[in-house]
C-alpha cells in the first residue's frame with residue numbers, strides 16, 4: 001500500500017498525519033509501528049488519522065495512535081497540528097472546527113497569527129474515568145514506585161496523567177521513574193507521567209514520559225494536566241507558560257468544571273509517500 005503523509009510537530013512533539021478523508025486507510029499495529037519507527041519508517045511520537053466525522057455535529061474525526069501502535073483517546077499537540085493540516089490540505093476553511101475524538105468532542109480554533117487554541121474540555125478527577133484503581137482521587141496521591149513514595153496528582157485530560165512536582169526537572173529521574181509509573185498496577189490502562197518544576201506562579205518547566213511513546217519533547221495534554229494539578233495544589237495561577245524541551249505552551253484554566261485552553265505552535269515539516 002502506498003500512503004501519502006505529512007510530517008508535523010507541535011513544540012517538538014512530532015506526528016505523521018494521514019488524510020483518511022481522501023485516502024482509504026486501515027493500518028495494522030505493525031504498519032503503525034513501522035510509520036513511527038525513526039530508523040525503518042518516517043519516525044514520530046504519534047500517528048494522527050483524519051477521517052470523516054461519524055457524529056453529525058462534528059466536522060472531522062481525529063484518531064490518535066502512539067508509537068507502539070496503540071490507539072488512545074486524546075493528544076493536545078496533535079489537535080493543533082490537526083487544525084493546521086485540515087487547513088493546509090483544504091479540507092475545510094473554518095477557523096473553529098468541531099472534532100470528534102475517542103473521548104468526545106473538542107473545539108480547536110486557528111488564530112490569525114497561525115497559532116492554534118484548543119478548548120480541551122474540563123479536567124476529570126473521577127477514578128473510574130482515569131481509570132485509577134488505587135481509591136478516590138485526592139489533590140495529591142501517594143504512589144509507591146521502586147521503594148519510593150511519590151506524591152502525584154492524577155487527572156484525565158481525555159487521557160490519563162500522573163504529575164509530580166520536582167526540584168529540578170533536568171535532574172529528575174524521568175527515564176527510570178517514567179516507565180515504572182506508566183505501568184504501575186493502579187493504572188489499568190497505563191498512564192502518562194509528568195515531572196513539573198515550578199519556576200514561579202505562572203511559569204513551569206515540564207518533562208513528560210508518555211504512555212506508548214516514551215519521553216517526548218513536549219506533551220500538550222501533559223501540559224494541561226500539570227497546570228491543572230499545580231493550580232489545585234495552590235502553587236500556580238492561570239494562565240501558565242509551560243517550557244518544554246521542544247518549545248513553550250500557554251495553558252489557561254478557570255478551575256472546577258471550566259475547560260482548559262491550550263495555545264501553541266503547529267508546524268508542517270514535509271510531505272511524502274511511503275510504501276507499507
Ligand SMILES: N[C@@H](CCC[C@H](N)C(=O)O)C(=O)O
Nearest residue numbers: 075076077159211219220221
Ligand atoms: N503527545 C500527546 C499525548 C499523546 C497520547 C499519550 N501518549 C497517551 O497515551 O495518552 C499530547 O500532546 O497530548
